[in-house]
Amino acid sequence: MAEHTALPPEEIERLRSYDREHVWHPYGPMPAKADSHPVVAAEGVRLVMADGRTLIDGMSSWWAAVHGYNHPVLNAAVTDQLGRMAHVMFGGLTHPPAIRLAKLLVELTPEPLTKVFFADSGSVSVEVAIKMALQYQRARGRPRRHRLMTVRGGYHGDTFGDMSVCDPVNGMHHLFAGILPRQLFAAPPPGGYDAEPDPAYLEELATLAARHADELAAIIVEPVVQGAGGMRFYAPAYLRALRELADEHGLLLILDEIATGFGRSGAFWGADHAGVVPDIMCVGKALTGGYMTMAATLCTDKVARGISEGEGGGLMHGPTFMGNPLAAAVACASIELLTGRDGRGRDWRAEVGAIETVLREGLAPARGLPGVRDVRVLGAIGVIETEQPVDVAAVQKVVMDHGVWLRPFNRLIYTMPPYVCTAEEVAQITTAMVAAARSL
Numbered sequence: 001m002a003e004h005t006a007l008p009p010e011e012i013e014r015l016r017s018y019d020r021e022h023v024w025h026p027y028g029p030m031p032a033k034a035d036s037h038p039v040v041a042a043e044g045v046r047l048v049m050a051d052g053r054t055l056i057d058g059m060s061s062w063w064a065a066v067h068g069y070n071h072p073v074l075n076a077a078v079t080d081q082l083g084r085m086a087h088v089m090f091g092g093l094t095h096p097p098a099i100r101l102a103k104l105l106v107e108l109t110p111e112p113l114t115k116v117f118f119a120d121s122g123s124v125s126v127e128v129a130i131k132m133a134l135q136y137q138r139a140r141g142r143p144r145r146h147r148l149m150t151v152r153g154g155y156h157g158d159t160f161g162d163m164s165v166c167d168p169v170n171g172m173h174h175l176f177a178g179i180l181p182r183q184l185f186a187a188p189p190p191g192g193y194d195a196e197p198d199p200a201y202l203e204e205l206a207t208l209a210a211r212h213a214d215e216l217a218a219i220i221v222e223p224v225v226q227g228a229g230g231m232r233f234y235a236p237a238y239l240r241a242l243r244e245l246a247d248e249h250g251l252l253l254i255l256d257e258i259a260t261g262f263g264r265s266g267a268f269w270g271a272d273h274a275g276v277v278p279d280i281m282c283v284g285k286a287l288t289g290g291y292m293t294m295a296a297t298l299c300t301d302k303v304a305r306g307i308s309e310g311e312g313g314g315l316m317h318g319p320t321f322m323g324n325p326l327a328a329a330v331a332c333a334s335i336e337l338l339t340g341r342d343g344r345g346r347d348w349r350a351e352v353g354a355i356e357t358v359l360r361e362g363l364a365p366a367r368g369l370p371g372v373r374d375v376r377v378l379g380a381i382g383v384i385e386t387e388q389p390v391d392v393a394a395v396q397k398v399v400m401d402h403g404v405w406l407r408p409f410n411r412l413i414y415t416m417p418p419y420v421c422t423a424e425e426v427a428q429i430t431t432a433m434v435a436a437a438r439s440l
C-alpha cells in the first residue's frame with residue numbers, strides 16, 4: 001500500500017467540525033448529530049482513515065467499488081481519457097467512450113435490449129425509465145395509462161418519480177403527501193430466494209394488475225434482491241409472474257438492476273435468476289467500478305420506436321453531463337476487467353461464488369443470537385437482520401475496532417464486499433458483523 005500520512009489530531013478535529021456544521025450527508029440533519037469519519041485515501045479493498053487506520057470496505061462504497069480502490073487499470077482508463085477530453089456536451093456531439101460503453105451494455109444485457117440512454121445517476125436513470133414507459137403508452141394512444149405498479153419494500157432512488165415507487169414507509173411518503181404521484185403497491189414479495197412461490201401472493205399480483213390495467217403504464221421492481229428498502233431476497237418465480245402479467249395486460253416491465261447488476265447476486269443480472277427479459281432496464285452503481293457517477297437506461301427496439309414515433313418525437317430528457325467521457329471510459333475498463341474481456345483472466349462468477357461461501361460460513365454463528373431475526377446470503381451480499389433498529393454508531397464502533405467499515409441502517413447489519421476481497425478479508429468482515437450482533 002502506498003504511504004499516506006495520517007493527519008494531526010487538531011487537523012482531523014477541524015475537518016470534522018466544519019463537516020458537521022456545513023456539509024450535508026445522506027439523509028442527515030444539519031448540523032449533523034454524529035460525526036462522519038474522514039478518509040484520506042483508499043487502496044485495494046481498504047479505506048485509509050485520516051488517523052492512519054485502515055478499514056476493509058465491506059460496503060464497496062454502496063455496491064459500486066467492485067474492483068476495490070486505486071486500481072491501476074481503472075486509474076489508467078481515467079487518466080488516458082483525461083488527456084483527450086474530460087467532457088463535451090452530448091447534444092449533437094458523440095464520442096468513442098460512450099459508443100464503446102453502449103456497445104458493451106447492449107452485448108451484456110439480454111438480447112432485446114438494444115437502445116441505451118446515459119444518465120448521470122441511478123436516480124435519474126429510473127426517472128428516465130418511468131418517462132420512457134409513460135411516453136410509450138401515450139404514443140400508443142393510451143394516455144390514461146400513467147401509473148406504475150410495484151411491490152412494497154422497494155428502493156429506486158430519491159427524486160420525486162423514484163420516491164413514488166419506493167416503499168411508502170421506508171420512503172417516507174407521508175413527508176410528501178399530496179405531491180408524489182400515487183402508484184399501485186402490492187405487498188412485499190414473500191422472503192427467501194429458495195422459498196416455494198406462494199399461490200396467494202401470485203393471486204394478489206394478478207388481481208391488482210387486472211383491476212388497474214387500464215391505468216397502468218408499467219411494472220417496476222428490483223429483480224430478486226430488494227436493496228436499500230430492506231435487503232430482502234425473493235424467489236425468481238415472482239419475477240416471472242410479473243413478466244407474464246405485464247405481457248397479459250400490455251404493460252412494460254422495468255427492472256431496476258442498479259444494485260443487482262454486474263454479478264452482485266451471483267448472476268450477472270438479477271433478472272438472469274428468473275430468465276426474464278425486461279422492456280426497460282436501469283444500471284448504475286458498479287457500472288463505473290465505483291469511480292464516477294454514471295448510470296444508463298436500456299430499452300427494447302419496440303419501446304424506442306414507440307416513443308420516437310409519438311408526439312414528442314423523442315425521449316424528453318437530456319442531462320448536461322450525459323455520456324460523460326471520463327465516466328464512460330472508466331466504465332468500459334471496469335466491465336472489461338470484470339468480464340475478463342481484457343484478457344487478464346478475472347472471473348466475476350468465481351469471485352462472487354467464493355465470497356458467498358465465506359459469507360455463509362462466517363455469518364452462520366449469528367443465527368440464533370438474541371436480538372437476531374434472520375441471517376441471509378445471496379451472491380456477494382450478506383445480511384444480519386436484527387429484531388430492533390440498531391444503534392448505528394455503536395455497531396460501527398464494534399466493526400471499526402475489527403478493522404472493517406460498514407454502514408448499518410434500521411434493523412440491518414449487512415455487507416457487499418468488493419469482489420477482489422480475499423477469503424481472509426471477507427472472514428474479517430463476517431467476524432466483525434457477528435461481533436456487532438453479539439454486542440446488541
Ligand SMILES: *Cc1c(COP(=O)(O)O)cnc(C)c1O
Nearest residue numbers: 121122123155156157227258259
Ligand atoms: C442506489 C439505487 C438507486 C439510486 O441510484 P443513485 O445513483 O443513488 O441515484 C436506484 N435504484 C436502486 C435499486 C439502487 O440501489
